[in-house]
Amino acid sequence: MRTRDEAKEVAIREKAIEMIVKEGFDGFSMQKLAKAANISPATIYLYFKNREDLLNQLxxxxxxxxxxxxxxxxxxxxxxxxxxxxxxxxxxxxxxxxxxxxxxxxxxxxxxxxxxxxxxxxxxxxxxxxxxxxxxxxxxxxxxxxxxxxxxxxxxxxxxxxxxxxxxxxxxxxxxxxxxxxxxxxxxxxxxxxx
Amino acid sequence: MRTRDEAKEVAIREKAIEMIVKEGFDGFSMQKLAKAANISPATIYLYFKNREDLLNQLxxxxxxxxxxxxxxxxxxxxxxxxxxxxxxxxxxxxxxxxxxxxxxxxxxxxxxxxxxxxxxxxxxxxxxxxxxxxxxxxxxxxxxxxxxxxxxxxxxxxxxxxxxxxxxxxxxxxxxxxxxxxxxxxxxxxxxxxx
DNA sequence: TTCATAAATGAATGAACATTCATTTATATT
DNA sequence: AATATAAATGAATGTTCATTCATTTATGAA
CATH class of the missing domain: 1.10.357.10 (Tetracycline Repressor, domain 2)
Structure with missing residues (x-):
């Protein structure tokens, strides 16, 4: 089976924090985050249940x-x-x-x-x-x-x-x-x- | 001509602050604000140029x-x-x-x-x-x-x-x-x- | 009472949103 | 090398978003 790429979760977390700090909650969306982290939007949902869960984890x-x-x-x-x-x-x-x-x-x-x-x-x-x-x-x-x-x-x-x-x-x-x-x-x- | 209803602007401003404090920026939208202030979304745009202008005025x-x-x-x-x-x-x-x-x-x-x-x-x-x-x-x-x-x-x-x-x-x-x-x-x- | 005009509207527009899903891809095990 | 399996995906879904606009409504001035 394919293994989990830890770097992806790290990238998601770091880019999310960066985006929220830079643009506020207003400018934060899952699709923009995916683009910033160079992954598909769907990938985020492998690591976090949903948007709220992601923010809570952060x-x-x-x-x-x-x-x-x-x-x-x-x-x-x-x-x-x-x-x-x-x-x-x-x-x-x-x-x-x-x-x-x-x-x-x-x-x-x-x-x-x-x-x-x-x-x-x-x-x-x-x-x-x-x-x-x-x-x-x-x-x-x-x-x-x-x-x-x-x-x-x-x-x-x-x-x-x-x-x-x-x-x-x-x-x-x-x-x-x-x-x-x-x-x-x-x-x-x-x-x-x-x- | 019809006169401006000052109470409307006050309602817009007060409800906007209330909503942002209660639900954060995430939960704030022009349509919800209109509903909360009992007016049409379009009315907000008589008093404020746009969303950003409204927030700046506040x-x-x-x-x-x-x-x-x-x-x-x-x-x-x-x-x-x-x-x-x-x-x-x-x-x-x-x-x-x-x-x-x-x-x-x-x-x-x-x-x-x-x-x-x-x-x-x-x-x-x-x-x-x-x-x-x-x-x-x-x-x-x-x-x-x-x-x-x-x-x-x-x-x-x-x-x-x-x-x-x-x-x-x-x-x-x-x-x-x-x-x-x-x-x-x-x-x-x-x-x-x-x- | 009539008219002119600005206030106010509800419905519409296209863009962006969170989330899902049928596929494809990579890899650990055999 | 073949297989099984979870990772990863891009496109699609239905919803909500900010904003606009053709129309209706209220009111000060005539």
Whole structure:
């Protein structure tokens, strides 16, 4: 029998992400995707049940890749400052390595296409909550509701990353996110959160 | 001659935003919009040149409403703490008054549909930059690149607002954004930014 | 009340859409 | 080399799409 060509599935996935990021959901169709991936439209249906399934698979995979990146070298037992800085670096690196992923996620997050209930609660979330409660227990943080901690700890990072992603399209502006600049922002965040 | 029915344009605009927020771009079509607004598809084309023009008009209007809300009672000469808190309150109120708008904008921001170059640089942006440079001049802030100031000052607010918008769909969670909670987060931000 | 005119329409058009299916093609096993 | 089988296909299906247009409707001005 003929064997499955793994490269085809990879091509479908990559081109799909590329297209959605570049043209939005509006410009995305199965026939255009097939053309971009140099296959027949029918081939897509060998690898994915249908359009919705394809989009869900992309979402889930991208979410997993993010989790893995974010947890690289991370341990919830780390001190607050050490652990949070590693999170900043990991997440920044992730967005540099997969610049399409954050744009893809932005298109998706508020979209009703993904059945959010299906997405399993990851070890990622558990690790983050453990890390937070450890830091409180050790008295490293002023006591805070989790959502306020979260907002102060990561809100600035994401705003910076978004600036960084956008700069390519803003001709005049010159803004590049160096590790030194991130560190400056990080130090302010620590100043806000530390006891 | 027959007169223009203003209510029709309003209905078109409101239903369009509603549909896009509820079903995403995927679920949005001129014929469905016509049905939802109780008019003929052809009528939409009396008020908007075409689909792209309609979406652009929505984007521009929503952006203007946001600017107006944000600048209500604001003066770039305000002290840093007073001015920033007013911004937080104004922006929060805005998202409470127009909960659809932030969701609409999220669908749009990274979308290639809107020709971002066409959108005029608003007095909004000028006022914000003035406010920032005043605060530096007066020595109220540690000296910072604008993008870091921006990230620390507003990143946490938007993360909080997003939590708040999401909570409706997260059955189990109970999180409501009170002014007291906002004030707690705000105080931490001030702690980070003040000299 | 009549007339002129712009608003509003429903039906029609051709293009693009997601998906299916009868064939063809490649390959692992024999 | 022959066979069996799953991969891969291009063309076709019926649906929905954005947009247009000939016609009808409502209303301010006469």
């Amino acid at each position: 979402y889930i995979t991208i979410d997993e890749v993010f989790s893995d990146s974010s947890l690289r070298g991370f341990d919830p037992e780390m001190t607050f400052e050490e652990g949070l800085w590693l999170q900043w670096k990991n997440r920044f690196d992730h967005h540099v390595n997969y610049p399409n992923h954050i744009l893809f996620m932005e298109q998706f997050r508020s979209s009703p296409l993904v059945d959010h209930k299906d997405i399993k609660i990851t070890k990622f979330k558990a690790a983050m909550e453990q890390f937070f409660s450890n830091a409180i227990k050790r008295g490293e943080l002023t006591e805070l509701p989790l959502e306020i901690f979260w907002a102060i700890a990561y809100g600035p990072l994401y705003t910076l990353i978004k600036f960084h992603m956008l700069k390519k399209s803003l001709a005049g502006r010159k803004f590049s996110l160096t590790e030194a600049k991130m560190r400056d922002a990080f130090n302010l965040v620590v100043k806000a959160l530390k006891k | 984007y521009i209007t929503i952006d203007e409403v946001f600017s107006d809300s944000s600048l209500r009672g604001f003066d770039p000469e305000m002290t840093f703490e007073e001015g920033l808190w007013l911004q937080w309150k104004n922006r929060f109120d805005h998202h409470v008054n127009y909960p659809n708008h932030i969701l609409f904008m999220e669908q749009f921001r990274s979308s290639p549909l809107v020709d971002h170059k066409d959108i005029k640089i608003t007095k909004f942006k000028a006022a914000m930059e003035q406010f920032f440079s005043n605060a530096i001049k007066r020595g109220e802030l540690t000296e910072l690149p604008l993008e870091i100031f921006w990230a620390i000052a507003y990143g946490p607010l938007y993360t909080l607002i997003k939590f708040h918008m999401l909570k409706k769909s997260l059955a189990g969670r109970k999180f409501s954004l009170t002014e007291a909670k906002m004030r707690d987060a705000f105080n931490l931000v001030v702690k980070a930014l003040k000299k």
